[in-house]
Amino acid sequence: MRPLQHPAINDVSVEGILHALSDSHRAHIFATIAAGSQPKICSAFLEISDQPLPKSTLSQHFKVLREAGLIRSERRGVELHNITRCEEINQRFPGLLPAITTALVTQKKRGAAAKARSGGQGR
């Protein structure tokens, strides 16, 4: 098992960030890690959607996020503690991550609202 690789902040690319976050599952994982103050472990996201995500898939998603420079993972015993690299990235590309996470939140709200309108059990 080779050690975890994290790119230097200067090797982080906009395209890599956009690609990593262009997948719904990864975007959700990143947003969740970014929103919380505690590190999150990978297996916290096994039940991310209606279909439970296979753990090999989950592992790949974390690898993509890590190699894009979005998260930093640290082994703690048997588990991985994941935190974001928002501060570093925000220094390199000011405003990029906040704009994306805001857009994702906006989209989620709109989606929830549309769902409620079209027959969810809204009041």
Add this chain to the structure above:
Amino acid sequence: MRPLQHPAINDVSVEGILHALSDSHRAHIFATIAAGSQPKICSAFLEISDQPLPKSTLSQHFKVLREAGLIRSERRGVELHNITRCEEINQRFPGLLPAITTALVTQKKRGAAAKARSGGQGR
């Protein structure tokens, strides 16, 4: 040849936008269209990189940008006039596109500076 399809603004997704712009060529095409005040035709980007881009590939790139909702294409005789949908998108996801284009510009500048430092014909 079927007519050009543009998604309604409410069907435009953050993931779709990020995916479309996660490719260097497409990011460059979009940035160029966004930066200019005149519509751009597809073939203006045939010589986008060192290797000339095949026109079938270019056509696909425009299709991806169009279907992501980033550009609007209109037939004018034999050519396609492409403009961005920045205003609409900025209304739906405020600040998202400016942040991405700013980041792309920043990255380009950094890259050019690094190139100059490491042996380009800097002053």
Add this chain to the structure above:
DNA sequence: ACAGTAGTTCAGTATTACTGAACTATATGA
């Protein structure tokens, strides 16, 4: 040592992307 947990790696499969060749559609000139 054994069992349990967290995550990775591998390999087969499925999906997506790239691109040369053939094609459509429009414009222009003889």
Add this chain to the structure above:
DNA sequence: TCATATAGTTCAGTAATACTGAACTACTGT
């Protein structure tokens, strides 16, 4: 009208990525 040229699309074969079950590594507790 017919030939030619230009701009872009579609198709089909191939290449590259992504997904995922199974086997594996690494660590923890008993």
